[in-house]
Amino acid sequence: MSKTVTDLYEEFGGDRLPPGQRKTERFPVLSKSGTPSWDPQSWQFDVWGAVDEQLQFSYEEFKDLPAETQIQDFHCVTGWSKFDCEFTGVTFPTLAEMAGLDDDVVHVMFHALDGYTTNLSLEECMRDEVLFVYEYDGEPLPSDHGGPLRVVTPHKYAYKGAKWVEGVEFLTEAERGYWEKRGYSNTANPWNEERYS
Numbered sequence: 311m312s313k314t315v316t317d318l319y320e321e322f323g324g325d326r327l328p329p330g331q332r333k334t335e336r337f338p339v340l341s342k343s344g345t346p347s348w349d350p351q352s353w354q355f356d357v358w359g360a361v362d363e364q365l366q367f368s369y370e371e372f373k374d375l376p377a378e379t380q381i382q383d384f385h386c387v388t389g390w391s392k393f394d395c396e397f398t399g400v401t402f403p404t405l406a407e408m409a410g411l412d413d414d415v416v417h418v419m420f421h422a423l424d425g426y427t428t429n430l431s432l433e434e435c436m437r438d439e440v441l442f443v444y445e446y447d448g449e450p451l452p453s454d455h456g457g458p459l460r461v462v463t464p465h466k467y468a469y470k471g472a473k474w475v476e477g478v479e480f481l482t483e484a485e486r487g488y489w490e491k492r493g494y495s496n497t498a499n500p501w502n503e504e505r506y507s
C-alpha cells in the first residue's frame with residue numbers, strides 16, 4: 311500500500327506545480343560530479359552527532375527497518391518538476407526516534423559518498439515525507455538517482471535530498487552544505503521560489 315502525499319503543496323499555498331517550474335515526464339539526472347561506486351559488503355550508514363545513541367546499519371539492516379511507500383512530487387531548482395514518483399524507504403522521524411535526539415538539536419547535515427552535503431533545520435526534517443529511499447517504482451533505486459540510498463524532500467527543491475547518502479549528523483548549531491555554501495538558498499521552498507541566497 312502506498313501513501314499519496316502529492317497534496318503537500320496545499321500547506322504552502324498556490325498550485326501543485328510551484329511557480330517558475332515546468333513539468334517533465336522524464337526523470338533527469340543531476341549530479342555535481344558523476345555517480346560514485348559503492349560496495350554492498352562494506353557500505354555502511356551512520357547516524358551521529360547530538361544523539362543518545364549513534365547508529366550504524368549495513369544495507370541489509372537498513373532495508374529491515376520499518377518502511378513505507380509514498381507517491382511524491384520532485385522539484386529541481388533548475389526548473390523541472392516530476393510528478394508522482396513512487397519512493398520506498400524509511401521516514402526521517404523513524405530514524406530520529408531510534409537515535410534519540412539531545413534536547414538542543416536544531417539542525418541536520420546529510421553526508422554523501424561523493425562528498426556532497428546538504429543541511430536542513432530539524433523542524434524541516436521531522437516530517438514523514440522526508441524519506442531515506444532505497445526503491446524507486448518498486449525496484450532498487452538506480453545508482454544515477456542515488457542508489458543504494460538517497461533522501462527525498464518533496465517540500466523543498468531536490469538539492470536538499472542527498473543522493474548516495476551515507477550518514478546523517480545531528481547538530482546543535484546551523485551549518486551550510488555544499489550548494490548552500492555556493493549560493494543556493496538555505497531554505498529552498500519551491501512555492502516561494504527560494505532558489506538563491
Ligand SMILES: Nc1nc2c(c(=O)[nH]1)N[C@H]1C(S)=C(S)[C@@H](COP(=O)(O)O)O[C@H]1N2
Binds near residue numbers: 339343385468
Ligand atoms: N550526493 C549528491 N546528492 C545530490 C546531488 C549531488 O550532486 N550529489 N545533486 C542534487 C541536485 S541539485 C538535485 S536536483 C537532485 C537530483 O536528483 P536526480 O539526479 O535523481 O534527479 O539530487 C540532489 N542530490
Ligand SMILES: [Mo]
Binds near residue numbers: 340386387468469
Ligand atoms: Mo538541482
